[in-house]
Each structure stands twice: as structure tokens, then as C-alpha cells.
Amino acid sequence: MTTNVVIVGTGGMGREIFGIVRAINANVSDAPVWRVLGFVDDYPTESGLKLVQRLDVPFLGPSRWLAGQSPTTHVALGVGDPRWRRETDLAIQPYGLPAATLVHPAAEIGPDCVFEEGLIALGGARVTTNVIVGRHVHLNQNCTVGHDCVLGDHVSVNPLAAVSGYCRIESGVMIGTTAAVLQGRTVGRDATVGAGAVVTRDVAGATTVKGVPAR
Ligand SMILES: CC(C)(COP(=O)(O)OP(=O)(O)OC[C@H]1O[C@@H](n2cnc3c(N)ncnc32)[C@H](O)[C@@H]1OP(=O)(O)O)[C@@H](O)C(=O)NCCC(=O)NCCS
CATH class of the missing domain: 3.40.50.20 (Rossmann fold)
Structure with missing residues (x-):
């Protein structure tokens, strides 16, 4: 059909x-x-x-x-x-x-992940296991989202960014290209993580952090 x-x-x-x-x-x-x-x-x-x-x-x-x-x-x-x-x-x-939920054939979404409508996953995006994804989330090329994460509505994970296991990425967050979020961290609602940043501490909502470690 x-x-x-x-x-x-x-x-x-x-x-x-x-x-x-x-x-x-x-x-x-x-x-x-x-x-x-x-x-x-x-x-x-x-x-x-x-x-x-x-x-x-x-x-x-x-x-x-x-x-x-x-x-x-x-x-x-x-x-x-x-x-x-x-x-x-x-x-x-x-x-x-x-x-529409649109997952590129070269993307991988673990079978036990739960996502609301509107997920867009580009080629090479990988989400492993027990990840809960809100509505209209964008997973760009070659990004990874590790086990047991929760991604709120309208989150963007940009190309090559890596979200480690047990993270909480709240609604409206952008994780910049090639950024890394260490395991278990929370990135608050509407925050922006700059390209290449390494998030070692929780990030407050509606803030922008950049650099290594991200500040
Ligand atoms: C962090 C970010 C949000 C800041 O945006 P901005 O507020 O418009 O920043 P500006 O371009 O005005 O730069 C401000 C300063 O921060 C620096 N800067 C910008 N982005 C940076 C980054 N990712 N890491 C480190 N420094 C950065 C600039 O060099 C500039 O420094 P200066 O004041 O010493 O000259 C943005 O640069 C960024 O990284 N966005 C993510 C982009 C992305 O992922 N694109 C992919 C789309 S698919």
C-alpha cells in the first residue's frame, strides 16, 4: 500500500x-x-x-x-x-x-525502542536499545543514541553526535554536530549543545554550551 x-x-x-x-x-x-x-x-x-x-x-x-x-x-x-x-x-x-515516521534503510533503530510519530532518521543514525523518543525527533546522519536514553519531543541530534547511555535529552534540545554527551547526563529543555562539545555535566534548560568540557 x-x-x-x-x-x-x-x-x-x-x-x-x-x-x-x-x-x-x-x-x-x-x-x-x-x-x-x-x-x-x-x-x-x-x-x-x-x-x-x-x-x-x-x-x-x-x-x-x-x-x-x-x-x-x-x-x-x-x-x-x-x-x-x-x-x-x-x-x-x-x-x-x-x-510520517521515516527511517532510512541505512539507519538502525533497536527493536525495543519506543517512538512517537514523526521520527526522522537519516542514513547511518543508530539507536540501540530501550530508547524512548518523543514526537518529531530528528536523528541526523551517523549520530548514535545509546541504551536507555529518553529523548523529548522535537529533539535534534546532528550528524556524528554521540549521546551515551542513560541520558535524558529534553524537549527542543539540539545536540550539535560531532558533540558527545557522557552517560547519564541530562540536557534541559530547549538547550543547545554546540558542535564538537563534550557534555560532562548536566546542562540547564534554555542555555547554550560549547567546548570541551562543555560550558
Ligand atoms: C554553539 C553555537 C550554537 C553558537 O552559535 P552562536 O551563538 O551563533 O555563536 P557565534 O557563531 O556567534 O560564535 C560565538 C563565539 O563562539 C565560538 N563558537 C561557536 N561555535 C562554537 C563551537 N561549537 N565550539 C566552540 N566555540 C564555538 C565562535 O568561534 C565565537 O568565538 P569568538 O567570540 O571568540 O569569536 C553554534 O556555533 C553551534 O555549534 N551550533 C551547532 C551547529 C550544528 O550542529 N550544525 C549542524 C546542522 S545539521
């Missing part, structure tokens, strides 16, 4: 999601799993629109295009920034459409 999906966001993340869909469809021998109806975006840039056009998929207009869609049409949030993704999630919730 093929399910329709609309990608929200014409930026890099939205177009990367299109790549995940293609990879998922290429991995099955019968009917495609997903059909991308197109992209919606309330604030598209000229370059984003040009790049979407190159993918040979229509730009459908602003997100209100989603109003009145069949309730079987799914959405995929292609918004990289966690807080902006939360806003977008809230803005489109009135349309009542389910969110």
Missing part, C-alpha cells in the same frame, strides 16, 4: 527527507511505501524553491494547503531547528494529519 506524504519545509532538511523517502521506496520490491505529493512552506526561499523544482516534486504552497487533505495523508516536518519545528508542529496540528 502506498501512503501519501507532504513534506513541510523546502530547506535542506525537507529535501533530505525527500531523499529518505526515495531510499525507503527503492528498498521495497512491490508498490512504493510513500508517495510525496509535494512540499509546503510558509516562508520558502527562492533557492529552496529552485532546489525543490530540481527534485521534480511540486511546491504546493503555504502550509494551509494541508487543510482539507484526506486524513490518511501524512506530514513530515522538514524543519531542522528544534524550536522552529515545535512551532511548525503546533501550527499544523489543527489540520489533524498524522506524521
Whole structure:
């Protein structure tokens, strides 16, 4: 069975999601799993629109295009920034459409992990065992999330970042590219961990830390 999906966001993340869909469809021998109806975006840039056009998929207009869609049409949030993704999630919730869970065939999610709708996992992302993942979490290329972690809603784990076991990463957190979070640490709601940082202590909510050790 093929399910329709609309990608929200014409930026890099939205177009990367299109790549995940293609990879998922290429991995099955019968009917495609997903059909991308197109992209919606309330604030598209000229370059984003040009790049979407190159993918040979229509730009459908602003997100209100989603109003009145069949309730079987799914959405995929292609918004990289966690807080902006939360806003977008809230803005489109009135349309009542389910969110697609899109896991690249080259990503690995442990069988006993529990995730809410909207998980996006790019190629090489790895989540091991007993990890609880909130809604619209983005796991970027080659990141790892170790055992027994809890990731809140709208978290982004950027490429090559490593979240060790027993960590708690609260809603709206961004873990920057190649950052490491040592085992058992908590990163508070809406905090940002800079690229390359090593988190050795808990991080307070709504703060930005960077460096080694992260401060
Ligand atoms: C930490 C971060 C959030 C800070 O952003 P910012 O507040 O806009 O920071 P600025 O670029 O203004 O830089 C401020 C200072 O911090 C330094 N800095 C920036 N990022 C840093 C990092 N990751 N580690 C160490 N120092 C950093 C800058 O060199 C600058 O130092 P200076 O004042 O001595 O010149 C950001 O740089 C970062 O690392 N973001 C993660 C990016 C990422 O993961 N991208 C992947 C997307 S898929």
C-alpha cells in the first residue's frame, strides 16, 4: 500500500527527507511505501524553491494547503531547528494529519525502542536499545543514541553526535554536530549543545554550551 506524504519545509532538511523517502521506496520490491505529493512552506526561499523544482516534486504552497487533505495523508516536518519545528508542529496540528515516521534503510533503530510519530532518521543514525523518543525527533546522519536514553519531543541530534547511555535529552534540545554527551547526563529543555562539545555535566534548560568540557 502506498501512503501519501507532504513534506513541510523546502530547506535542506525537507529535501533530505525527500531523499529518505526515495531510499525507503527503492528498498521495497512491490508498490512504493510513500508517495510525496509535494512540499509546503510558509516562508520558502527562492533557492529552496529552485532546489525543490530540481527534485521534480511540486511546491504546493503555504502550509494551509494541508487543510482539507484526506486524513490518511501524512506530514513530515522538514524543519531542522528544534524550536522552529515545535512551532511548525503546533501550527499544523489543527489540520489533524498524522506524521510520517521515516527511517532510512541505512539507519538502525533497536527493536525495543519506543517512538512517537514523526521520527526522522537519516542514513547511518543508530539507536540501540530501550530508547524512548518523543514526537518529531530528528536523528541526523551517523549520530548514535545509546541504551536507555529518553529523548523529548522535537529533539535534534546532528550528524556524528554521540549521546551515551542513560541520558535524558529534553524537549527542543539540539545536540550539535560531532558533540558527545557522557552517560547519564541530562540536557534541559530547549538547550543547545554546540558542535564538537563534550557534555560532562548536566546542562540547564534554555542555555547554550560549547567546548570541551562543555560550558
Ligand atoms: C554553539 C553555537 C550554537 C553558537 O552559535 P552562536 O551563538 O551563533 O555563536 P557565534 O557563531 O556567534 O560564535 C560565538 C563565539 O563562539 C565560538 N563558537 C561557536 N561555535 C562554537 C563551537 N561549537 N565550539 C566552540 N566555540 C564555538 C565562535 O568561534 C565565537 O568565538 P569568538 O567570540 O571568540 O569569536 C553554534 O556555533 C553551534 O555549534 N551550533 C551547532 C551547529 C550544528 O550542529 N550544525 C549542524 C546542522 S545539521
